[in-house]
Amino acid sequence: xxxxxxxxxxxxxxxxxxALAPGPTLVATIxxxxxxxxxxxxxxxxxxxxxxxxxxxxxxxGLATVALRYTTAVAVIGGVALVIFGILTITGSRGASLAxxxxxxxxxxxxxYFAGFFTSVANPYFWIWWLTIGSAMVIAGLAGGIFLxxxxxxxxxxxxxxxxxxxxxxxxxxxxxxxxxxxxxxxxACGLFLVIFGCxxxxxxxxxxx
Numbered sequence: 001x002x003x004x005x006x007x008x009x010x011x012x013x014x015x016x017x018x019a020l021a022p023g024p025t026l027v028a029t030i031x032x033x034x035x036x037x038x039x040x041x042x043x044x045x046x047x048x049x050x051x052x053x054x055x056x057x058x059x060x061x062g063l064a065t066v067a068l069r070y071t072t073a074v075a076v077i078g079g080v081a082l083v084i085f086g087i088l089t090i091t092g093s094r095g096a097s098l099a100x101x102x103x104x105x106x107x108x109x110x111x112x113y114f115a116g117f118f119t120s121v122a123n124p125y126f127w128i129w130w131l132t133i134g135s136a137m138v139i140a141g142l143a144g145g146i147f148l149x150x151x152x153x154x155x156x157x158x159x160x161x162x163x164x165x166x167x168x169x170x171x172x173x174x175x176x177x178x179x180x181x182x183x184x185x186x187x188x189a190c191g192l193f194l195v196i197f198g199c200x201x202x203x204x205x206x207x208x209x210x
Contacts, residue, residue: 003144003148004147004148004151007141007144007148007151007152007155008151008152008154008155009155010137010152010155011137011151011152011153011154011155011156011159012155012156012158012159013159013190013193013197014133014137014156014159014194014197015155015156015157015158015159015160016159016162016163016190017085017086017089017190017191017193017194018129018159018160019159019160019163019164020089020163020183020186020187020190021089021092021125021187022092022096022097023119023123023125023126024119024122024123025044025048025116025119025120025123025164026164026167027119028044028112028115028116028119029041029044029045029116029164029167029168029171030167030168030171032044032112032115032168033167033168033169033171033172034171034172036112036172037168037172038165038168038169038172038173039168040112040168040172041161041164041165041166041167041168041169042161042164042165042168043112043113043116044112044113044115044116044164044168045116045157045160045161045164045165046113046116047112047113047114047115047116047117047118047120048116048117048119048120048160048164049116049157049160049161050113050116050117051116051117051120051121051126052120052130052134052153052156052157053153055130055134056138056149056153059134059135059138059139060138060142060146060149075136075140075201075205076202076205076206077132077136078132078133078135078136078137078201079136079198079199079201079202079205080132080198080202081128081129081132081133081136081198082133082194082195082197082198082201083194083195083198083199083202084198085129085133085194086190086191086192086193086194086195086196086198087191087195088191089187089188089190089191089194090187090188090191090192090195092187093184093185093187093188093191094184096180096183096184096187097180097183137152138152138153
């Protein structure tokens with residue numbers, strides 16, 4: 001039970017660091033929420049989740065079979081990626097804003113599911129995250145059984161759903177629930193978490209007796 005809870009909490013924290021990063025999916029959520037209301041957040045998230053489900057199924061079906069032979073290498077790549085993304089998150093927090101782009105609101109609101117899917121697969125950050133951090137954590141979960149891998153995805157998706165729903169709810173009420181300054185501070189905290197966890201992860205892999 002403890003391993004399950006730890007995996008869920010870890011997945012939620014890692015998922016939140018990815019969801020918080022400014023990108024096309026966040027912009028799509030903001031643009032859709034202005035005319036469509038708070039439900040646009042969950043709808044965009046469902047499209048985003050579909051794109052991730054496809055990747056996870058590919059990892060479980062094929063990539064994991066090969067990658068499990070190179071567990072240490074995959075873990076090292078994942079750890080290094082965590083540190084790098086943490087640094088990028090911290091540096092990217094400067095000037096980060098929840099203010100949306102007013103263009104394309106009607107189009108995005110008309111099909112938020114497609115917007116969530118398309119903005120995800122069209123985002124290079126999305127692919128880099130899943131080919132490094134995401135795949136490493138899914139494979140780590142698979143080492144403890146398919147159930148832990150499912151727990152990881154549940155925690156990850158809860159973070160996505162929670163964040164984008166919070167954003168859409170705030171936007172639909174005519175104001176953001178978080179100020180830009182608070183948003184920037186949360187990004188810095190998440191960046192620090194990624195760096196610290198990445199270093200811890202690397203130590204555990206490279207120096208298992210430490």
